[in-house]
Amino acid sequence: MFLKRAAAFLGLAVAVAAKSSTGDSVLVVLEPSLDRANYSTFFQGLTNKGYDLTFRSPKEASPTIIEDDVAQFSHVVIFAPDSKNLGQDITPQSLVSLLSKGTNLLLALSPKRQTIVNSLAAEFSLILPPPGTPLISHFPERDTPATVVPVSPSSLHPALSANLPPVWFSGVPFAYSPNPLLVPLLNAPAESFAADTTSDAGADAVFESSDKGGEGLWAGSQLSLVAGYQTTSGARATFVGGVELFSDEFAQKEVAIGKKSGNAQFVSDVAAWTFQESLVLRIDEVKHHRVNETEPGETYTINNNVVFTIHVSKFNPTKGAWEPYSGIQDMQLEFTMLDPHIRTALPPVPGSPGEYSVTFRAPDRHGVFKFVVDYKRNGWSHLQSTTVVPIVPPRHDEYPRFLSAAWPYYIGAISTSIGFVLFSALWLAGDDRDAKKKSTKTE
């Protein structure tokens, strides 16, 4: 007991303040049948990172998640798999409007009944099996029930820690239609499937579910157990197939003799991605100017060489600060007037952290163009920037001059001038012959 306390204290003392980039207030909607103490590892982990947790049961009227059209919390966690009703303020519409306001959601699906969260999941391209069909797996052979399944997380996923031990899962799997905004965080094992039968006598039912008249067979590693969704407004929503993934029991359960499961670290990584700690980028500054200048031009002329620079930062959760990030190798810039006229790579500038720059020649079409940077990658937050700039045709004195084809004209004009000066000089300087002639004539 003392050792446990000491370990917890030490954990607190050395805990790095992994804060979110969008705020620290978290509302946890925990249904009464779930005991907060059974999820203490997860909640304590969040508190250690610096989050401010507020607990509430679904039926309570306050604190509300949204009031007067203003989001009251930065993040909302809903662990209520057995509650049909989540209170007046929590409806699918209010959850979606929270997402558009930038609040992140961590939602647990219910394996047993059709809850609000289950019906909301369909809007996010997730296809759930019928209620009452949890995930089961007979592989590998183990002494836990078939509904408690060990799953190995992918070691290549950018949002998860590397080399995570297998994770215990119990809940419902879901299929998903192709959607680039969906970020699968944990896929089901290849041998697992969803079934409501609990003995070998149900073999025929399993076969018939895949028939034409059946509801369908959810099986294989294309199913997801934990899937995140990156909305275009920047907020993130994660759907988890079951609440037990976060429980202390699964965190302490061993996957092999002497080897604890990876649940504690995995749910911490999932919360870090959902609460916008990891894989979050933002644009700090956008600059454009002609090649030998520093100030942006009000307009550019066709065929001008233009330099475009963008500064990008990534959020560092351990420091709780934005740091310049030069790790993007495939950012592209589009120079667009209705359609992209130019699409070119925007490489990082070596020696200048966070700066990406490209020089290009403005098209010889005049009009109102936009510098468009639209960087979207699965799992990362989106970078979007649009800068409008007019391109004008050259002014009357910006055309090329002194062309070799015009030499005859130049020479002709100059020759005319010289002729005029010469004539004037001769006339002014000349003699008055007329008088002499007249005089000889009169003689």
Place this chain on the structure above:
Amino acid sequence: MGLATLCLFSLAAVGQVLAGQLTVQSPRLSVIGKDASIVRSEPISLAAVNKAAPVHLDSTETLKLAFTVVAKDKDPNVESKNVQPHQTFVRFYEKLSGEEGVVPVRVTQNGKAKFELNLARPPAALPPTPLVQNKTNPLSVSLLLGSYSHSPFKLELFDLYLPPSQPAPEHPDEKTFHPQPEIQHTFRPAEKLPNRVISGVGALLVAGGPWILLLGLLSHITISLPYATSISILPFTLSLAAFEGLLVWYWADLKLGEVLAYGAILGLITAVTGKTALSKRGAWRVQGAQRK
């Protein structure tokens, strides 16, 4: 890796409540051609080293798998019995794209199972096999047997090559989540100028022709310029030359405002010198007329 260790340790350390190990007996693979001719028929070996050769299936052929599911007791003396397991799946998996499909197999109460794959009526779960660089990638086919009362069983069967199919459907926005092809703008080619030699010859003709003519004709008459350097005439001549110079300077360098400013100053000077010069010229003409 973690799952394998789990298998090993749980088998060793924890007492098994499962009553036997599932396995298949006399598994057989056959490929039937379009007129019921047997293209290939062979038993499948349970040893991994004897994995069956890849199966190439075209649209007229049918793949058939037949086997019997038995549960082998730990005690070798006890006979194995035919069972109907909870899970009998044939799994198709394409490693490169990650596409996967799981098709359940109906097993009778006596453990007899038959699986048929006919491309005229393919199962909905069959993964797509699009052409990638002019060939289709193989699907690795495996058999999964799972049960609540027996230990599970997995067997890698063979690699299956199917005819090309449509690719898996993609979300329309998917291509914006990857680098898109670069677009270069085709600029209008720079205007072509005629050969400089031609321009030079033209310039010489324009300049030379009239001047040669003029100077030639002038040489035939005697020119006397008595007043050329007269103090009343010379400034005017110089101002006129300066005006021409200003025009050439305007053409080369100046802006309108500047040339108008300089022109105004020069104009004043020219007006003054011109008045002097022209009145002097007039006076000399009258003098000359009076003398004669």
